[in-house]
Amino acid sequence: MSVTAHAHVDEHAHDDHAHHHKQTFITKYIFSQDHKMISKQYLITGLIMGFVGIAMSLLFRIQLAWPGESNILFETFLGKWAPEGVMDADVYLALVTIHGTIMVFFVLTAGLSGTFSNLLIPLQIGARDMASGFLNMISYWLFFISSVVMISSLFVEAGPAAAGWTVYPPLSALPMAQSGSGMGMTLWLVSMAIFIASSLMGSLNYIVTVINLRTKGMSMTRLPLSIWAFFVTAIIGVVSFPVLLSAALLLIMDRSFGTSFFLSDIFIQGEVLHYQGGSPVLYEHLFWFLGHPEVYIVILPAMGIVSEVLAVNARKPIFGYRAMVASILAIAFLSTIVWGHHMFISGMNPFLGSVFTFTTLLIAIPSAVKAFNWITTLWKGNLQLNPAMLFSIGFVSTFITGGLTGIILGDSTLDINVHDTYFVVAHFHLVMGISALYGLFAGVYHWFPKMFEGKMLNKNLGYVHFWVTAVCAYGVFFPMHFVGMAGVPRRYYQNTAFPMFDELTDVQVLMTVFALTAGLVQLVFVYNFVHSIFYGKQGGKNPWKATTLEWTTETKHIHGNWEGDIPEVHRWAYDYSKVDENGEYIIAGQDYVPQTVPLQEEEEELNH
Amino acid sequence: MTTILILAVLILVAIAIWQMTKIFELSQLKTENAQVANDSDNKTQGYLLFAFLIFIYGITIFSFWKYSKVLLPDAASEHGSEYDSLMVVSMVIIFITQTLTQALLHYFGYKYRGEKGKKALFYADNDRLEFIWTIIPVIVLAGLILWGLYTWTNIMDVNDDDDPLIVELYGQQFGWTARYGGEDNVLGQANVRMIDINNANVLGLDESDTYAADDIIVKELHLPVGRKVNFKIRSQDVLHSAYMPHFRAQMNAVPGMITEFSYTPITTTEEMRQNPDVVDKVKRTNEIRAERAANGEDNSDPWEFDYILLCNKICGKSHYNMQMRIIVESQEEYDAWIAGQKTFAETVTPSEGEAQPAFNTTEGASAGL
Numbered sequence: 001m002s003v004t005a006h007a008h009v010d011e012h013a014h015d016d017h018a019h020h021h022k023q024t025f026i027t028k029y030i031f032s033q034d035h036k037m038i039s040k041q042y043l044i045t046g047l048i049m050g051f052v053g054i055a056m057s058l059l060f061r062i063q064l065a066w067p068g069e070s071n072i073l074f075e076t077f078l079g080k081w082a083p084e085g086v087m088d089a090d091v092y093l094a095l096v097t098i099h100g101t102i103m104v105f106f107v108l109t110a111g112l113s114g115t116f117s118n119l120l121i122p123l124q125i126g127a128r129d130m131a132s133g134f135l136n137m138i139s140y141w142l143f144f145i146s147s148v149v150m151i152s153s154l155f156v157e158a159g160p161a162a163a164g165w166t167v168y169p170p171l172s173a174l175p176m177a178q179s180g181s182g183m184g185m186t187l188w189l190v191s192m193a194i195f196i197a198s199s200l201m202g203s204l205n206y207i208v209t210v211i212n213l214r215t216k217g218m219s220m221t222r223l224p225l226s227i228w229a230f231f232v233t234a235i236i237g238v239v240s241f242p243v244l245l246s247a248a249l250l251l252i253m254d255r256s257f258g259t260s261f262f263l264s265d266i267f268i269q270g271e272v273l274h275y276q277g278g279s280p281v282l283y284e285h286l287f288w289f290l291g292h293p294e295v296y297i298v299i300l301p302a303m304g305i306v307s308e309v310l311a312v313n314a315r316k317p318i319f320g321y322r323a324m325v326a327s328i329l330a331i332a333f334l335s336t337i338v339w340g341h342h343m344f345i346s347g348m349n350p351f352l353g354s355v356f357t358f359t360t361l362l363i364a365i366p367s368a369v370k371a372f373n374w375i376t377t378l379w380k381g382n383l384q385l386n387p388a389m390l391f392s393i394g395f396v397s398t399f400i401t402g403g404l405t406g407i408i409l410g411d412s413t414l415d416i417n418v419h420d421t422y423f424v425v426a427h428f429h430l431v432m433g434i435s436a437l438y439g440l441f442a443g444v445y446h447w448f449p450k451m452f453e454g455k456m457l458n459k460n461l462g463y464v465h466f467w468v469t470a471v472c473a474y475g476v477f478f479p480m481h482f483v484g485m486a487g488v489p490r491r492y493y494q495n496t497a498f499p500m501f502d503e504l505t506d507v508q509v510l511m512t513v514f515a516l517t518a519g520l521v522q523l524v525f526v527y528n529f530v531h532s533i534f535y536g537k538q539g540g541k542n543p544w545k546a547t548t549l550e551w552t553t554e555t556k557h558i559h560g561n562w563e564g565d566i567p568e569v570h571r572w573a574y575d576y577s578k579v580d581e582n583g584e585y586i587i588a589g590q591d592y593v594p595q596t597v598p599l600q601e602e603e604e605e606l607n608h
Numbered sequence: 609m610t611t612i613l614i615l616a617v618l619i620l621v622a623i624a625i626w627q628m629t630k631i632f633e634l635s636q637l638k639t640e641n642a643q644v645a646n647d648s649d650n651k652t653q654g655y656l657l658f659a660f661l662i663f664i665y666g667i668t669i670f671s672f673w674k675y676s677k678v679l680l681p682d683a684a685s686e687h688g689s690e691y692d693s694l695m696v697v698s699m700v701i702i703f704i705t706q707t708l709t710q711a712l713l714h715y716f717g718y719k720y721r722g723e724k725g726k727k728a729l730f731y732a733d734n735d736r737l738e739f740i741w742t743i744i745p746v747i748v749l750a751g752l753i754l755w756g757l758y759t760w761t762n763i764m765d766v767n768d769d770d771d772p773l774i775v776e777l778y779g780q781q782f783g784w785t786a787r788y789g790g791e792d793n794v795l796g797q798a799n800v801r802m803i804d805i806n807n808a809n810v811l812g813l814d815e816s817d818t819y820a821a822d823d824i825i826v827k828e829l830h831l832p833v834g835r836k837v838n839f840k841i842r843s844q845d846v847l848h849s850a851y852m853p854h855f856r857a858q859m860n861a862v863p864g865m866i867t868e869f870s871y872t873p874i875t876t877t878e879e880m881r882q883n884p885d886v887v888d889k890v891k892r893t894n895e896i897r898a899e900r901a902a903n904g905e906d907n908s909d910p911w912e913f914d915y916i917l918l919c920n921k922i923c924g925k926s927h928y929n930m931q932m933r934i935i936v937e938s939q940e941e942y943d944a945w946i947a948g949q950k951t952f953a954e955t956v957t958p959s960e961g962e963a964q965p966a967f968n969t970t971e972g973a974s975a976g977l
Contacts, residue, residue, distance in 0.1 A: 089925045164922045170863055171846040171923060177781065178924045264864030267800035267812070268781070268845040280847055280862055314720075315728040323738050345849070346860050347867035350764035354757050361749045361756075365742060371709065372741040378716035380729035385653035385721060386645045393657065393717050397664070400709050404702040407749075411756040413763065414695055417680075417856045420849065420920045456643035460629050463649075467656060468625065471663060478667050482675035487853035489920040492928035498918070499911035502893045504678055513614065517621050524625065537643050544644070577728040591728070 023559075031141075033133030036557055038140050039118035040451055043444070045140075046111020047529070049147055051522075053102035058519045060095045063087045065505075065512035067494035081159065089493040093162035094180050096491055098154065100165030101188070105195055106150065108298040108436045110143050113237075116301055116443050117206045117230040119451060123550035124224050126215025126567055128560045131208040135201050142198035146191045153187035161188035164491060166291065169262040169283050173254050176269050185255070189248050196245045203234035203241075210234075215549070217569035221325075222595070224548050224573040225318060228325050229304025232332045236293045236300075239336060244290035247283055254278070284346050288339035295432045296335040299399075300328060302439020303370065306392040308573075309442050310374055312546045313389035314381030315591055317574030320373045327366035334363040344412040345419055353412040360410035364403070371400050382577070382591075386544070387462030388446035394470050395438040401474075402430025405481065420491075423484025426477045434473045441465075441525070447550075448532065449543050454555030455536030456543060461528040468521040475514030479507050547594045548573050570598045571605060647723055654721030661714035665707075677892075681885045684915065684936065685855040686872040687763050692856070694759055701748060766870040772836040775829070777917070778811055779841070779848030779861040781924050784917055784932035787811060788824040790951055796820020800844050800863075809956050812844075821953040824946065829917060829934045832942035833876045841867045851920035852934065854880070860921055873936045880936075881913045889913070 032038060059078070062071055070085035081091035118136065122129050130136045153160040162180030163172035167188065175182035210231040214223075223231075250261040254275075262283040263275035311318040318324060340348065340356030374396045383389065405427040408414045418424065448457045488501055495501040495508075542551040549569070553561050575593040578586050586593045586600055599605055631652075645653070683692050720728075776787035776795055789795045797814040804812075813820045831837055841850050843861035850869070851858045859869040880886055894910050901908035919930035937945070 089928065093922065093925070093927075168847055168922075174846070177846050265800050266845055266863050267803050270805065272801050272803065277864075279864055281865075315722070317730060317732040319731065320733055320738050322733070345858050347862045347865060350760065353764070354760060357756060357760065358753055361753050364749055365745050368745040369738065369742055373738070375709065375712050375716065376731075376737070378713070378720060380731065381716075381720045382722045382726045382728040383650065383654070383717060383720050384645050385650045385657070385717070389645075390653060390657075393713065396713055397660075397710060400713070401664075401706060404706055407702060407752065408695070408698050411694070411698065411752060411760075413691060413756045413760040414698060416763070416858050417691065417853055419858055420851075459643045459645065459649065463653065464625050464628050467628070467660075468621070470660065474664060474667055479671050479675060482671055482678060485680065486678045487680055487851075487918075489851065489918060491922040494928055496907050497929040497931065498916065499893055499897070499907075500889070500913075500916065502896050502907075502911070503889070505896075507675060507678070513617055516614070517617070520618065520621070521625070539643055574732065576730070578730045579727075 031137060033129070033137045034557075034559055035118045035122050035130050035133070035136060036451065036561075038136050039115050041140050042110060042114035042118060042143070043451070045144060045147060046107050046115060046440075047526075049102050049106040050111060051526075052151070053099050053107055054519055054522065056095045056099040056102075058516055059087070060092055060099070061512040061515045063092055063494070065509045067496050087493075090159060090162055090179055092493040093164070093178075093491065094160045094184070097162050097165055097167075097180070098150070098160055101161075101192075102150065103433065104165060104294065104298065105192070106143075106147055108432070108440070109199065109294070110195070112436060112440045112443070113230065113233055113297065113301045114140070114143065114202060115440075116226070116305060116447070117202070117234065119447060120224075120226055120550065121206055121209050121230055122213070123450070123553065123561060124227050124548050124573075125210060125213060125218055126549050126562075126569060127209060127213035128562075128566070130205050131213060132205055135205050139198045139201035139205065142194050142201070146194035146198060149187055149191035149194065153184050153191065156183045156187065158182045158184060160184040166284075166287055167251070168287075169251060169254065169280050170266055173251060173263060174266070174268060174273075186252075189252050189255075193245060193248055196241045196248075199237055199241050203237040206230055206234035207238065215566045215569055218595075221322075222569060222572045224304075225307035225321070225324055225328075226301075226304035228328055229300045229307070232328050233297050233300045233304075236332050236335060237297055240290040240293040240297075243286055247286035247290070250286070251283065281343070281346055281348055284343050285339070285348075288342045289336075292339040292342065293335045295428070296331055298436045299432050299439075300331065302395060302436045302442075303328070305439045305443040305446070306374070306395045307377075308548070309388045309392045309446050310377050310396075311574050311576060312446075312544050313384040313386055313392070314377055315384065315576045316377055316381045317572075317576055317578075318373070319376040319379075320369075321572070321574065323369055324373055327369045330366040331363060334359060334366070338363055338410075341410050341412070341415070344415045350412075357410060357412045361407065364407060364410070367399075367403055371396060371403070384544075386445065387457070387459055387466055388442045390463070390466045390470075391438045391442035391445065394466065394473075395435050395442065397470075398430045398438065398473060399435045401478075402427055402432070402435060406431065417487075418484055420489055421484035422480050422488050422490055425490050426480035426484060429480075430473070430477050434477065441469075444529070446544065448536075449539045449555070450550055450553075452533055452536065453557055454538045454540060454543075455532055456539040457532045457536065458528050461524050465521060465525045465528070468524075469518055472514040472518030472521070476511045476518065479511060483507055483511075545590075545592050547575055547592050549595055552594065552596055567596045569595045571595055645722070650722040654718045657714045657717035657721075661710060661718075664710055664714075668703075668706075677885070677888065680853055681880065681883050681889070682875075683854070683856050684873055684875040684880060685857065686874050687759070688856040688871075688874075690759050690762075694755060697755075698752060701752070763871075766838055766868040768838070770836050772838040772870065773832065774838050774840065775831075776811075776840045776842060777829075777850045777861065778844065779850065779919065779923075779930075780844035781846065782919070782926035782930040783827075784829075784850070784919070784930065785811060786826050786829045786932070788826070788946065788949075789819075790822030790824050792819060792822060794819045795840060796823050796952070798842070803844075807956055813952055813956075815956065821951065823952040824949045825952060825955065826949060827932065829932055830942055830945050831873050831934065831936050832939045833873055833936050835939070836870060836872045838870045839868060841869065846923050847921045848919045848923050848930070849921035851918045852915065853918070854915050858920060876936045876938065877913075877915060877934075878937070880915070886913050 074082035074087045075085040081088045158179040161184045171177050253259040260275040260278040262280050263278045266273045307318050338360045341360040344353045577591045774789040778785040796817040796819040798812050800812045802812040841861045843863045848861040857871050859867050890913050897908050915934035917932040
């Protein structure tokens with residue numbers, strides 16, 4: 001058992017480290033190499049970016065509901081881009097673009113995966129820290145720098161990037177095509193390049209840690225599903241993010257050095273440009289080679305968190321552990337060969353469209369298996385309806401609602417008429433936006449005590465937060481499907497140029513009112529979060545009565561996680577409500593058996 | 609007015625939140641760990657989960673009742689009916705699955721809400737169940753894939769059978785232009801490098817190409833009903849997308865390449881204006897417009913239904929207003945119309961005093977030139 005030996009050596013090294021060095025403020029809170037602190041840094045940075053991203057969406061929702069009307073909010077926040085309080089068409093596109101970028105990459109990739117991979121991987125596999133604490137620290141700080149660059153692009157003279165979050169050239173390549181494609185786009189690309197570097201360092205670290213630093217007895221089949229999800233997410237990230245980097249680099253070349261990777265035959269503002277022989281379709285392939293796996297990079301960690309939270313709060317093992325792992329792996333594999341479904345009508349060969357339809361609809365199968373398994377996990381449970389549990393149930397609900405319409409969009413035929421309409425917007429917001437946010441919230445409510453030394457979030461504020469958000473999420477995105485099927489294209493500054501969309505103004509107002517309400521209720525969460533960090537009630541070592549290793553650590557954070565030896569693992573993570581042949585709990589009076597408890601006499605370990 | 613309405617809603621929501629917090633607080637017994645759900649929380653939240661199921665059904669029914677009418681009218685192209693049937697079947701499958709799974713999810717949440725002392729069932733695996741819910745999606749999806757791919761192959765098979773009308777759609781910031789092959793129904797060679805604004809060669813036609821001379825360039829797309837149309841789609845500057853929702857047709861316009869789409873229009877504009885759904889829609893829309901006119905607002909002219917070509921790929925500032933009218937008419941009407949248009953040869957070297965080519969111009973169409 002080389003893994004065990006390795007873990008022991010490592011443990012002594014860390015003990016020495018912990019005993020001999022005094023932490024200063026800077027090494028503890030700023031340039032920390034401790035995974036718990038880094039996870040908090042990721043979370044707080046991610047939440048701040050999320051605040052910016054959501055605020056932007058509220059601004060453009062107001063514009064959509066009351067097109068061309070003056071608004072004091074526009075005047076305040078947009079300044080010169082909202083002359084007399086009326087939003088400019090370019091800045092509308094900029095808001096949409098930066099909202100998408102921030103939410104997808106900065107909140108749901110870094111904020112979600114960065115936070116919980118960092119917090120949970122070492123704690124749940126029984127490791128003192130990440131394989132490389134230093135690399136981990138660099139990863140966070142690169143993320144921080146890329147966030148700063150992205151935010152700073154908002155203050156550029158000609159405006160931030162505004163070509164949509166996919167930044168398709170030529171629009172994104174030519175400053176004369178759009179004012180945001182100047183300095184704003186340069187900063188966007190620089191920010192993303194740094195982000196990718198950060199993401200790669202993080203991912204490599206997660207992979208190495210999961211493979212090498214599992215404690216004694218923690219076989220791969222005993223890993224909690226959250227770890228499986230983080231592990232596989234990291235692998236997808238390593239496979240696909242470099243391709244986005246190549247797309248970004250080639251785009252930078254086209255923009256700044258006159259190459260023609262993506263550009264050809266362009267006549268703009270009275271002159272022919274020299275570009276010859278490139279193709280925007282090539283960019284689309286490169287972008288979506290990351291872009292599609294990216295949505296699974298976003299959703300898989302949420303799935304992992306939800307699987308874990310559902311099992312803990314249902315007081316039942318997750319149903320079909322092996323099938324859950326298999327479907328994570330299947331989704332991960334398929335996610336890398338479905339990117340073309342974003343390009344059915346891009347002008348690529350229709351035969352390719354057929355292939356991508358096939359692979360895309362295949363991915364519905366493992367997704368369906370996961371949904372059914374979650375539902376079965378609730379069946380005959382003893383559900384503890386904590387806020388984290390509600391967010392997890394909400395996740396399954398929105399994942400199903402949003403996922404089902406994927407059957408329409410993944411079908412090349414049906415995609416023809418709903419492509420790039422609000423139908424798509426409704427689909428992906430439910431299936432990966434709202435769902436992943438629910439996963440994030442479930443994680444925060446559930447592991448808050450682990451992050452902040454035993455302090456708990458207030459559950460009543462949590463309930464209010466969940467229910468208002470849940471109602472509003474459906475209120476915004478359910479009617480949106482109809483807007484899309486009425487043929488309204490996305491990224492329209494206003495729909496007033498088409499009388500056929502006149503009667504949809506009502507729906508727009510309804511959606512905006514729900515969106516504003518949802519945005520406001522997030523302030524309840526912000527208050528709860530900040531207040532609980534300082535004044536949260538102590539929940540003790542294991543408030544949710546969970547089996548996994550992170551709850552065996554002391555509430556007080558120490559470098560190295562466990563005071564003495566690293567705990568040894570004897571069973572899988574889901575021995576909730578397990579009974580012996582007499583119908584009694586394995587441990588009398590306790591409906592869960594921590595992973596550290598050896599198998600009892602005559603107790604059978606499930607062959608999972 | 610709307611501001612007051614919103615304020616009222618916000619205040620009500622705030623009160624509701626405050627009240628909900630109060631209720632939750634009152635419904636709690638003092639326990640050791642106040643922030644973990646207790647029996648009374650489980651009860652309240654369990655009931656709320658059930659209520660949420662009703663809410664989901666409610667918003668579904670509400671949306672269908674209120675918004676079905678805004679959906680696109682019957683397809684106006686030959687392949688469109690096939691498209692619509694596939695859409696309906698997919699939607700039915702989706703709604704059955706949605707109704708059942710949401711019911712199970714939320715009902716279980718309500719039914720199995722926790723109580724102190726209750727034992728959950730240790731139920732970790734069941735290969736048979738899992739096989740069932742793997743195989744059912746496999747079969748259903750296989751059916752949808754086969755049907756979808758069959759239709760897709762038919763739609764995307766752009767060929768020259770049945771003597772199709774050849775039409776070029778040309779996108780630029782921020783307008784569309786159409787070009788007909790003319791007498792010979794063959795488009796002349798073109799490239800943006802040959803654009804010569806001063807000589808009104810705005811689409812970059814090859815002036816030495818004999819096929820180009822009789823090409824007809826217009827700002828309004830006229831199509832004869834019942835004749836297949838092969839669209840050759842081109843862009844001058846950035847990506848655009850030629851989206852014709854009433855015909856269930858869309859294809860991107862990509863600088864540097866010519867993309868294709870083909871359909872046969874089967875309903876004339878006049879016929880579509882008689883369609884009961886369209887009549888209702890026009891009536892509703894004109895009521896809104898009349899109200900605007902009464903308030904002295906913009907966009908208040910009465911509207912008459914027309915097919916429309918929209919840009920559906922973000923292309924810059926005026927992306928939201930890049931459109932072209934499509935008119936489907938009888939062969940005779942079409943012949944009469946096309947006979948009245950000038951050919952490229954007639955427009956390319958304009959005579960003194962006539963700086964603009966004679967094709968119809970619409971508002972904003974020449975903004976990029």
